[in-house]
Amino acid sequence: MYCPSFYSPTGHNDGLGGLWSHKRPACSSTSKMFHFIYLLSQKTGAASAPGNPAGPIIPSHITPPISPDEEEKLVLRMQATTQFIADRNPEKFASLLKLYPEALKIKESQKKKKKGESLQELDKWYQEELGQVANSRKPPNITRDELVRLMDWKLSRGKFRPRLIELAGSNSNESVQNASMQGIELAKKSKIGDAVKALVILKGVGPATASGILAACVPEKCCFFADEVAKAIPSLSSLKYTSVEYEVLNSEMADCAQLLNSLAKQGDEKENGNETWTPHKVELAVWTHSILHQNKPELLSNLNEKRSCTEEEEQVSKAKKQKK
Template sequence: MPLTASLFQCEDPTKWRKVSDLYWDVVEAMAVKKKRLLELDRWFQEDLPNCICARTEKCLTKGELAKLMEWKLLRGKFRPRLQKMVESNPEDIVERHTKKAFEFLPDVGKAVDELCHLKGVGPATASAILCAGAPDLVAFMADEAVESVPGLTPVQYNLKHYQRFLQELQKKADSLSAGGQDSWTPHRVELCLWAWKVAHTACPKMLETLEDEDERPTKKLKTK
């Protein structure tokens, strides 16, 4: 697949799987400048989901919400005010609203609205919270992923825009699952879109391995 091609418009599950396999390599490349990114991303993608799902009732603690915001800001645009706002939420309020939000699923709209009652939490952060506890249903509203979907730029941080994004990712996940042997979710699609977009800037050489042999420029032989 040419490096200039749109990953979202690619219908080949094999190409998507190759991008998926590069995800942690891309995170490591970014972590050269953002030192805690790899640690926080591992925590968000692996440890936090296990903690949430191990509870009798799914919810986040205040400490987890604060750490999630740290991860989100380090991974994307840095907005220091949001960190302070999130940390100002009382423990019981965080647990109450996150618990109720998970109870609303699979109604993502109601779940997002519930989480937006928390200080410092908008649709994008709400999507990260829900994604951590229900990665099979919800995708994180990462700028890089949203911008990769035709018709969704510029990014608007509201529920309507997020729902359009999630619907498009669900369609893509269904298409990829039907066309290959892997099981795809909106979150996995989102991670691939993020990795593809970020790699173009942070580590473009990684993507060169994804080009098809017949798509690579043919080297001309020198003649005497």
């Protein structure tokens, strides 16, 4: 198991096995963030950090901003997904990515959309067509109609606010093409913060929607700013949906993708799904884990059981080879 080394806001290793980012944005809800990390460390049995025998540093004056029961439920809900990211296991990630359609069905059943395209129709277009069509243009860009459809996809997966669709549609086609042209070009140069700034000048487009454009058109560099994914990162436990927060999230997803690709090359390609991981693929796997953990945890249990069986079979196979 791989657990990356991240740091707490005080500069001390937090002992949680990962996901405290030194690049985290300033957070006004400091008490909520500290309390989240404290409860998480208690649940995971985090070891005391070197030079910090008392464990993670939690200011004594901080009290829970919400009721203990509610905070406890939040921690328990996100803890498993947080640990899933920290484990960086190529086989598990590949298995979760295959279950994305199942998680999407669950999300669609929860939203109960009555008008327009279904979430599954929009998602198929978003995942398989939008980026390909946008990149076929010289230079790559999206149109106003595509922005409106992307907004419909985004809102169908999250909180539905029809006003945003109206705002997106009020942009001129030329302004959408120019802004997306610039944003995509900057993202391909790994200038993610600048890419977001180029896109949020459009009406109705914030960092989350901007990330949707970038994840579709530059998935090798960018992830989508999904609530379920961001909230599994302890340093982003209190979201304001800023561009700085998105950069933190994208950096975590990119680092995870890089490591998964490295580990996959060292292991069995068949087991690891022969995937080439990108920030967007990592985000989809994490999103799937979060949705299934909250709604169909038995599917995650089945994956763990299959993995245990596979490991036992490998040990038996190795033992037979050694006898020969």
